[in-house]
Structure formats: structure tokens, C-alpha cells
Amino acid sequence: MSDIVNAAVSALADKLAGDSFDGSAKFVIEGEGAIIIDGDGVRASDDDADVTMTADADTFQSILEGDLNPTAAFMSGKLSIDGDMGQAMKLGGVLA
Template identity: 65%
Template sequence: MSDAITTAVAALNEKMSGEGFDGTAKFVIEDEGSIIINENGASASDADADVTMTASADVFQAILDGEENPVAAFMTGKLSVDGDMGLAMKLAGVLG
């Protein structure tokens, strides 16, 4: 597991205040790895999910830092979404 994934898992769990997520979402960080977010919080994993979001490490970090709006990243092609779009929007609300 890369340092970027380890750091991102910790940041996501902190951002979510230890609360889980109703559904299963996967972030694929290009050239780094994958993170699953579910009822147990965030963890490094490449398991199947209801929605998969893919972005570069820079875009993912900007979303975590609040510098990039996830919806705007999707609309401009910086973030791709495959699967349940409603769940992706719900996660954007949790992270925003």
C-alpha cells in the first residue's frame, strides 16, 4: 500500500468523524491504489463497490483538502464515476 493511500484513508476517516457510509464507494487513485468507504469507514481495498470514482492523486488530494468540489471535478472530467450516481452525490455531500 502506498503512502498516499495510507494518508488518504486517515484523512477520509477523520473527515467522516468516524461515521460509516450507507453504501459502498470506491476511490481509485491513479498509480496509487484504491480505497473503499462503507459502513465501517474508509480502508485500503480494491473490493467491489456500488460506485467507483477515479481521479489522479492531485485531484483526489484537492477534493480532500476542500480545494476542489467533487461535482465540479466530475463535470470537468477530472473525476470519473462508474455506478450509482446518487450514491456518489451522497458521498460528495459527506466529504464537502
């Protein structure tokens, strides 16, 4: 597993601050790996999820740091979403 994925798991866990996420979402960081967020928390995994969001490492980092709004990333084509858009929007609220 890459250092980028490990750092992202830690950052996402901090953002959730112990709250559980109702449903499941997967972040795929191109060339690095995947992260699952669900009722069990945050972990590095490539399991199936209700929604899959894919971005490069720079875009993902910018979203985590609050420099890039997830909706803006999607609208500009930097973030692709496959699956339940409602889950993606709910997660976007957590990340904002």
C-alpha cells in the first residue's frame, strides 16, 4: 500500500472524527490504491461500495486539505463518480 493511501486513510478518519458513515463509498486514487468509507470507519480496501469516486493523487489531496470543493472537482472533470450520487453528495458534506 502506498504512503499516499496511508496518509489519506488517516486524514479521512480525522475528518469523520469518529462519526460513522451511513452507506459505503470508495475513493480510488489513480496509481496508488483505494480507500473504503463505511459504517466500520475508514480503511485501505478495494471492496465494492455504493459509490466509487476516482481522482489523481493531487486532486484527492486538494479535496482533503479543503483547497478544492468536491463538487467543483466533479464539475471540472477532475473527479469521476460511479454509482449512488446521493452517497457521493453526503460524503461531500462530510469532507467540506
